[in-house]
Structure formats: C-alpha cells, structure tokens
Amino acid sequence: MxxxxxxxxxxxxxxxxxxxxxxxxxxxxxxxxxxxxxxxxxxxxxxxxxxxxxxxxxxxxxxxxxxxxxxxxxxxxxxxxxxxxxxxxxxxxxxxxxxxxxxxxxxxxxxxxxxxxxxxxxxxxxxxxxxxxxxxxxxxxxxxxxxxxxxxxxxxxxxxxxxxxxxxxxxxxxxxATRDDLTGLWNRRKFMQSLQDEIEQANRTGHRFTVAIIDVDHFKKINDTFGHLTGDAVLKEISQILSDTCRSVDSIGRYGGEEFTLLMPDTKTAQAIVALERMRRMVEQHNWSHMAAGMRVTISIGTVEWQPAYPLPLLLGKADAALYRAKAGGRNQLRVA
Known part of the structure; x- marks a missing residue:
C-alpha cells in the first residue's frame, strides 16, 4: 500500500x-x-x-x-x-x-x-x-x-x-529442524523448547500440565530378532498410534531411541492416567502380525504432573524415575511420580 x-x-x-x-x-x-x-x-x-x-x-x-x-x-x-x-x-x-x-x-x-x-x-x-x-x-x-x-x-x-x-x-x-526424520514427530530439541515454554507459562498462570515418557518394551530384542528395518517400522507405527490417541492440544515427540515424550497441557494426573492407559492398551492390542508372525509390542509409561517451581530437569527426572519403576515392575504398565 x-x-x-x-x-x-x-x-x-x-x-x-x-x-x-x-x-x-x-x-x-x-x-x-x-x-x-x-x-x-x-x-x-x-x-x-x-x-x-x-x-x-x-x-x-x-x-x-x-x-x-x-x-x-x-x-x-x-x-x-x-x-x-x-x-x-x-x-x-x-x-x-x-x-x-x-x-x-x-x-x-x-x-x-x-x-x-x-x-x-x-x-x-x-x-x-x-x-x-x-x-x-x-x-x-x-x-x-x-x-x-x-x-x-x-x-x-x-x-x-x-x-x-x-x-x-x-x-x-x-x-x-523440528521434526524427527523417522517418525515425523517433534524432535527432542523442539519438544524441550515447547516444554520449557509450557513451564514458563505455568509459572505465570498456575495452570497444571502433565508430562509423560513412553518407552517401547524390549526394543533391543525386537531389533535383534526381526532386524533394524522392522524395528524402525515398529517405531513409526507406535508414533502413529500415539498421535492418533492423544488430543490435538497435546504435543508428542521422539525423545531418543525407542523413547517418546508427551506434553499434555491443562491436564492433571487423574485425567492423564485415563489417556495414557488408553494409549498403552492401544499399543498392546494392536495387530503387529503384518510385520512379523508372533510379534507382540508393549510400552511402559512414567508420568508426572507439574508442580509450582518445578524446573525442566526436575520434571523430566521425576517422569523418568516413574518410567524406571514401570519397567522394574514388569513393563507394559503406567507409573505416576
């Protein structure tokens, strides 16, 4: 003009x-x-x-x-x-x-x-x-x-x-620059940036949110038994299941290897448990036979609800500790920090 x-x-x-x-x-x-x-x-x-x-x-x-x-x-x-x-x-x-x-x-x-x-x-x-x-x-x-x-x-x-x-x-x-090459999900850097933004907003408004770390059970065994190409296909399919199951406001990323991270804004622990259990069941009940006969894939999940003054390292550390308990307890389960 x-x-x-x-x-x-x-x-x-x-x-x-x-x-x-x-x-x-x-x-x-x-x-x-x-x-x-x-x-x-x-x-x-x-x-x-x-x-x-x-x-x-x-x-x-x-x-x-x-x-x-x-x-x-x-x-x-x-x-x-x-x-x-x-x-x-x-x-x-x-x-x-x-x-x-x-x-x-x-x-x-x-x-x-x-x-x-x-x-x-x-x-x-x-x-x-x-x-x-x-x-x-x-x-x-x-x-x-x-x-x-x-x-x-x-x-x-x-x-x-x-x-x-x-x-x-x-x-x-x-x-x-922001997407994982294999799964198309947010990469670790983008997810961490989004999580930090959510923490800063929560510190200002007091709105709670929940973070989860999701790990594919016995993924090394899948690679060793069926090959790395099949392992990559499993990761891609799991990422699709998780994306289809979470809400449009949620942010999901590939944390590294066989681990995924999920950010659920305006979500408290009780709500998160319902959503995460649904994800766990979807993966467990998914038909994996088209990849390899007899294949069974499950996930373990650790989750934490943000508390006032929680910095990013502490938040992820608590989610990771909860994930460790889920794996130590037999896998294919959810644990809350």
Missing part, C-alpha cells in the same frame, strides 16, 4: 511538471491524482478493516496492479503526448506481480493488457508523443511494446516460480 501511494504521488508530481512547462493540460495530473487517492483509500479500507482476509490474496496485490494498469491506460488517453512515460509505468506495475502472480495469472494479465493497450494507442494514434506517420508504424509500435511486455512477464514468471520454490525449500528445512 505504501509503495502504491508513493508511486501515485511521484507520477502525479511528474505530470504536474509536464503541465507547468505546457506539454499537457493541468487537468491530467489532477484527474490521475484524484483516481489514485480514491483507489488507495478503497484498498486501505478493505485491508485495514480485515475484509480482504476472506480472499485468497489478503494484500489485494493483483487488484492493485489491475487498478494501476487501468489508471495508466486512462492516462494514455488523457495525455498521449507523453505516452512513453505511461508505457514505462506498465513495466513498473507488472514488476510487483513477480512476488505474487502465477504463470497463468501473468499470461492472462499480459493478454488483457496487450488488447487494452492496443485499443488506447489506436484511439490516440494521431496525438502520440512518439512519431507515428502511418498504420504500419502504429502496428509496429504496438508490437514492440507488447513483445517487450511479454518478455518482461516471462522473466517475472520465472522469478515468481523461483520464489515459490525457495519458499517451499525453506518450509522443508524448517520442518527438518
């Missing part, structure tokens, strides 16, 4: 300078500035009120480029003596599209603009500031402008695709 308003003011000032030296009537800069003021006010209202958020392009970039092109074509009709200025402005307007337009949008814009430009240039062909003595020269002038715009649009399309590709790569890199 600020860039569009700045361009409008700059163009109006240049038009005023042309009017001062007698090249064009004073009416031209007045009309162009008035149109620009009205359009910018409309766009500012749509964006400022949040009304534009219901559309796919909340910044209304495409509509602003369209409005700018319409204003430029109108200016050609009003002041054909300085048509070269407006032709150059079209390139400036289309350059904004490189950040937002798709290839199809650029192509359609080019077709529509070429047709409208041809009509405008033909309408004022006898008054153009560029010497055009016959129809053939007019056609060539139009072709030069249209082809130049076409090449410009093609370059902008490539820039737009490159930008989209870089954006996707950046998203992928960001996901890799």
């Amino acid at each position: 600020a860039s569009g308003a700045g361009d409008a003011l700059l163009n109006s000032f240049i038009l005023l300078c042309f009017a001062v030296i007698g090249t064009i009537p004073y009416l031209v800069p007045v009309v162009v500035l008035a149109i620009a003021v009205v359009m910018n006010a409309v766009f500012a209202l749509l964006i400022g009120t949040g009304f534009s958020k219901r559309w796919s392009d909340p910044s209304l970039t495409g509509m602003q480029i369209f409005a700018g092109c319409v204003t430029t074509l109108l200016a050609i009709l009003l002041a054909p003596q300085i048509v070269y200025m407006f032709l150059l402005n079209l390139f400036v307007l289309l350059s904004f599209g490189s950040l937002y337009f798709s290839r199809q949008a650029f192509f359609l814009t080019w077709l529509l603009l070429s047709a409208c430009l041809g009509i405008c240039l033909w309408a004022v062909r006898d008054h153009l500031g560029i010497q055009v003595t016959n129809t053939a020269e007019w056609v060539l002038l139009w072709l030069v402008v249209v082809l130049s715009l076409g090449r410009f649009v093609n370059i902008n399309t490539k820039v737009s695709r490159l930008r989209a590709s870089l954006s996707e790569k950046n998203k992928a890199l960001a996901a890799q």
Whole structure:
C-alpha cells in the first residue's frame, strides 16, 4: 500500500511538471491524482478493516496492479503526448506481480493488457508523443511494446516460480529442524523448547500440565530378532498410534531411541492416567502380525504432573524415575511420580 501511494504521488508530481512547462493540460495530473487517492483509500479500507482476509490474496496485490494498469491506460488517453512515460509505468506495475502472480495469472494479465493497450494507442494514434506517420508504424509500435511486455512477464514468471520454490525449500528445512526424520514427530530439541515454554507459562498462570515418557518394551530384542528395518517400522507405527490417541492440544515427540515424550497441557494426573492407559492398551492390542508372525509390542509409561517451581530437569527426572519403576515392575504398565 505504501509503495502504491508513493508511486501515485511521484507520477502525479511528474505530470504536474509536464503541465507547468505546457506539454499537457493541468487537468491530467489532477484527474490521475484524484483516481489514485480514491483507489488507495478503497484498498486501505478493505485491508485495514480485515475484509480482504476472506480472499485468497489478503494484500489485494493483483487488484492493485489491475487498478494501476487501468489508471495508466486512462492516462494514455488523457495525455498521449507523453505516452512513453505511461508505457514505462506498465513495466513498473507488472514488476510487483513477480512476488505474487502465477504463470497463468501473468499470461492472462499480459493478454488483457496487450488488447487494452492496443485499443488506447489506436484511439490516440494521431496525438502520440512518439512519431507515428502511418498504420504500419502504429502496428509496429504496438508490437514492440507488447513483445517487450511479454518478455518482461516471462522473466517475472520465472522469478515468481523461483520464489515459490525457495519458499517451499525453506518450509522443508524448517520442518527438518523440528521434526524427527523417522517418525515425523517433534524432535527432542523442539519438544524441550515447547516444554520449557509450557513451564514458563505455568509459572505465570498456575495452570497444571502433565508430562509423560513412553518407552517401547524390549526394543533391543525386537531389533535383534526381526532386524533394524522392522524395528524402525515398529517405531513409526507406535508414533502413529500415539498421535492418533492423544488430543490435538497435546504435543508428542521422539525423545531418543525407542523413547517418546508427551506434553499434555491443562491436564492433571487423574485425567492423564485415563489417556495414557488408553494409549498403552492401544499399543498392546494392536495387530503387529503384518510385520512379523508372533510379534507382540508393549510400552511402559512414567508420568508426572507439574508442580509450582518445578524446573525442566526436575520434571523430566521425576517422569523418568516413574518410567524406571514401570519397567522394574514388569513393563507394559503406567507409573505416576
């Protein structure tokens, strides 16, 4: 918006300078500035009120480029003596599209603009500031402008695709930085960061939450008996079971090896026990025969409810101690710190 308003003011000032030296009537800069003021006010209202958020392009970039092109074509009709200025402005307007337009949008814009430009240039062909003595020269002038715009649009399309590709790569890199490669769950670093944030919030608000550490029982035996590829498949399937069982507000991560961590906001011990027992039973009752005949997989769980002033190491230490008791007690069970 600020860039569009700045361009409008700059163009109006240049038009005023042309009017001062007698090249064009004073009416031209007045009309162009008035149109620009009205359009910018409309766009500012749509964006400022949040009304534009219901559309796919909340910044209304495409509509602003369209409005700018319409204003430029109108200016050609009003002041054909300085048509070269407006032709150059079209390139400036289309350059904004490189950040937002798709290839199809650029192509359609080019077709529509070429047709409208041809009509405008033909309408004022006898008054153009560029010497055009016959129809053939007019056609060539139009072709030069249209082809130049076409090449410009093609370059902008490539820039737009490159930008989209870089954006996707950046998203992928960001996901890799926070996700475990095997399971797709949060990695240890991301989980610890989320847990620390939850602790800080709890210290401010006093809201309780629960943390659990989940361990796959006898996982080394699974690897030794069925192979590491099967072991990886077991971890992936368990991560899916846990993800499907926990709430959307819960955060689950791979703590390392065959251990998973679960953060349950606004959850006290009694509620956590119900949810964690459901997870334990889901894993125990899951049909693992499609991986290997006779395979049986269970999990042990240690959980702790956050208490005021519990730092992160103490919180995880208590959950880990509870997990140790679950494993020492025979595995496939839940213990509370």
